[in-house]
Amino acid sequence: MVGRADDAAWRPYEDGGSIGWMGTQGGTIARDEDFGGLARLTYELDDTRSFHAIACSVTGWLLYHRFFDNAAAATAAFEEMKPALEALLTQLPEGGPTSPANTRLAGPLLAAFTVRHG
Template sequence: MSTDWKPYEDGSSLGWMGSQGGTIARDEDLAGQVRLTYELDDSRSFHAITCSVTGWLLHHRFFDNAEAAAAAFDAMKPALEELQSQLTEGGPKSPAEARAGGPLLAAFMARFS
């Protein structure tokens, strides 16, 4: 498993509006399967983190300050690496795989809610 996070699409998404309506300030990808995006809008004290694991998870978190959002962004990276290592690449290939992934996804979301 690679733990080499890279700028998503070579950084071309930075400065654009993100899915939660803020400006994308950080956007990183791991092995084309995991993405972590940080958006902000200082005019309304809005900070959002969106993470995804292809075929498995899309999860949003919201903060009212940059420090908490930046700390969460960094804390989520190793947890996403661990989660990805336990899931089938691209999503479940059977109902049994989906059921096995459920508790892993639930634990991640409970930890990072």
């Protein structure tokens, strides 16, 4: 299982260097945080079109987007996904999908995460 380093914590991705850049969904990156190089949450927004998106990734396993029409809902989701991603990391096989067996193990875990945070 992907271990959690003792010093792992959510930190600004690239020391905040991505803030203000265009995100993958066409909004401006407002928050971008990384957890030990294993998980990442990116929040982008475009108030001209009431657009708020969160990109969630787990290295080797998941890239998932959520969309919102207001900042309050997006910010709440961003915060609630952090502990959920940390818990998911403790259950996933380390190194990504390296065998049919660990892919079968991870599939239901990833599906449950996306349903819960959908």
